[in-house]
Amino acid sequence: MTDRNDQQPDGTQSGSTAVPDPAALAGQQRLAEQVTRTGMFGSSTTGDTSGYGGLQVRRAPRVSSPRPYGSYFDEIADNLQAALAVADASFGDSVEQVVVANGELTFYVRREHLRAVASKLRDEPTLAFEMCLGVSGVHYPGEAGEELRAVYHLLSITHNRRLRLEVTAPDADPHVPSLVDIYPTCDFHERETWDFFGLIFDGHPALTRIEMPDDWRGHPQRKDYPLGGIPVEYRGATIPPPDERRSYE
């Protein structure tokens, strides 16, 4: 019993271990991550009968994929590295994480360097991503400090390659630089992402709502915006939003 009392709740030894165990350090880091889900099924109303009610699922750590990335992905990374070597910010400064998954390459770009990276990707002949396929917003309210994402899909017709850029912005400061003057096609797409997620694209020539009415309040595709956010009324009778309809009380 005394041995167990020595242990801290997070599983590390409180004793006088001078040299920190790397595994214990990794564990500590892991435990410092945010809890994203509790229980097996994330139920909050009824009891979790699976026996896993105490389970805590933490946010996955941000880990870059190891080299080699495979396919043509290493070549893109090398060429971008070479192109950014003469720029203000190096590859390491601009790209905080490289992820290879599902046969696709993703660069997580720091927003302050997005424009530099995008213009290199477009102009450098070895990269030649001539076409941008628009912006897709994603909202992760649980990921503090990087709740909002702008995801760009780029296509190189010259080399027949694809690449994804992901940029994060906190809810408190929802600003991302606009790419309209680099990829004019982003005009509508950035307006759409502003409309649905409230991401402000600095430098966009006319960032107005595009799908919702001009006087709409809120940004409907954020996770904190309910489905059917306005009551639907039909001749005096109201119906609940679609995700709450199946209640027979």
Next chain:
Amino acid sequence: MTAPADHQVHGATATGTAGPADSSSGEQGYGGPGYADSGYEDYDEGRVYHVSGGDWDEVISDAADERSGDERMVVNMGPQHPSTHGVLRLILTLDGETVTELRPVIGYLHTGIEKNMEFRTWTQGVTFCTRMDYLAPLFNETAYCLGVERLLGITAEVPERATIMRVLLMELNRISSHLTAIGTFGLELGASTVFIYGMREREKTLDVLELITGLRMNHAFVRPGGVAQDLPAGAIERLREYLRVMPPLLGEIRGLLDHAPVYLARTKNVAHLDVTGCMSLGVTGPILRAAGLPWDLRKSQPYCGYETYDFDVPTQATADVYGRYLVRMDEMDQSLRIIEQCVDRLAESAGPVMIGDAKIGWPAKLALGPDGLGNSPDHIAHIMSQSMEALIHHFKLVTEGFRVPAGQVYAAVESPRGELGCHIVSDGGTRPYRAHFRDPSFTNLQAVSVMTEGGMIADIIAAVASIDPVMGGVDR
């Protein structure tokens, strides 16, 4: 523009917007003595004229009296204008008959499909996304399912027969979509026979789709892991009959349009957009191929086994409306070639059309009963009295759905209008965390300003028709 203020002319729908500064005499309502009159209101921005059944000559002369010499006018076109393909609104700034500025306004058909998909299972998502671009529903479904399958890591396990059926359905759908595009195109330029021909041939295509999927549109037939049903009895014969009758019918449309002088005058060298313009504006599909670049995802980044089919990518070098028309006509011929190869393969092969993994493949098979297509008695007997596992899988899949590993994926197909991309994000749950569609109509519509500014007002109709936007896909 140095004009101090604009003259704005509202369309026929604007009578209801009488403001506080109403100084007109003709606002007594429909049927009243002022019905045919045109009134105006003075705003800070300038004078706004209402045209409700009035005479344009009077409006123009009134406006000309007010500010002689200033020909500039802001005209609202749509969103109910018949030739704007649904609810597209264009705000035109005109100098005489020349368009100096054009701004497209969209959003009138926004239905929140992407948001709704986050509240339904992965399989139910198909039913939503099929309704986006309603002229190309099978492309929406396939793009979405290819994405879900890649996230699940089951791309290689989708049965061969299901993949062939997807290709078959997509190519049939491409023909029906192009026929609608060309038919309405003819109607908008005043050729109503072309519209009748186009709709008639489209109906033949939809009949085949109905035979295979059960529905003319909004099929929800392609599912994650395969397709909903195998080909019904008699489908192969029906498809062969379709392949026999279609080429001459398409030839009839070509005979009407290819060399018609009026048609050529309205389409040749109109709404020019070259490859550079397409690249910077993200324009894909027939517009890009009519500018001379043979970029077709079926060839360059094949999916669904398109690399095993024998077909060509038609291109034109004119970059105008006529070139886009020719590309669409040639693409239908190529689609017929692909359909023929699909039919041959389907006639020879047999096998499942849904993935064998019981944790993913939709379990309920349908069967033809005396009162139509309904529950399969065999399947019900299997789950109710033979296999406990089958019952559990059925129950879990139908109520909860399957889980998809966390991650994101971008799957793209070549829809009739260009690259249709689907960006899907999963958090590991039974529902999409985020599903976003890069609809080609949405992107291509940005090019309408570039195509029309500096041209004549009548060419707007041809330009919009050559983009072939489907507002269901634009607004989602």
